Amino acid sequence: MGRAHDWVVLPSCGAVVLFSGTVRDNAEGRTDVEALTYEAFEERVIAIFSDIARETRSRWPDVGRIVLLHRLGRLTLGESSVLAVVSAPHRPEAFAAARFAIDALKSSAPIWKKEHWEGGQEWGTGAQSIVPPNSVPTVQQ
Secondary structure, three states: OHHHHHHHOOOOOOEEEEEEEEOOOOEOOEOOEEEEEEEEOHHHHHHHHHHHHHHHHHHOOOOOOEEEEEOOEEEEOOOEEEEEEEEEOOHHHHHHHHHHHHHHHHHHOOEEEEEEEOOEEEEOOOOOOOOOHHHOOOOOO
16 A cells, blocks of 8 residues: 555645555445455456546546556455555545546456355355446546
């Protein structure tokens, strides 16, 4: 996280927003999650992350730098699984761009999670169709 944060810092940008999604002990309908395993169509994810960065810049042209990272494999409670880090001249653009970047990542990247609990495991619920980043709406705050 520290290196991603440090990389986005620019002299022209007075705001950095870092979103970190962490593994929690619950999921839809479960209160006993112990770990998650993430798998991805890696070649496609890299292209989608580039598309997300490009779309973020088209919506917020003053954005400085963008980092999108998602870990794969088995992760335990409290571990960070995904990062979206954005720098911009001012905080409103940084917050909005980072919110869009993580929302687009969740909607557009072919990444799947398996939930693990004592005595079982299952692919995460709430699967949705993958959409292109340019069709992800901007959330008005």
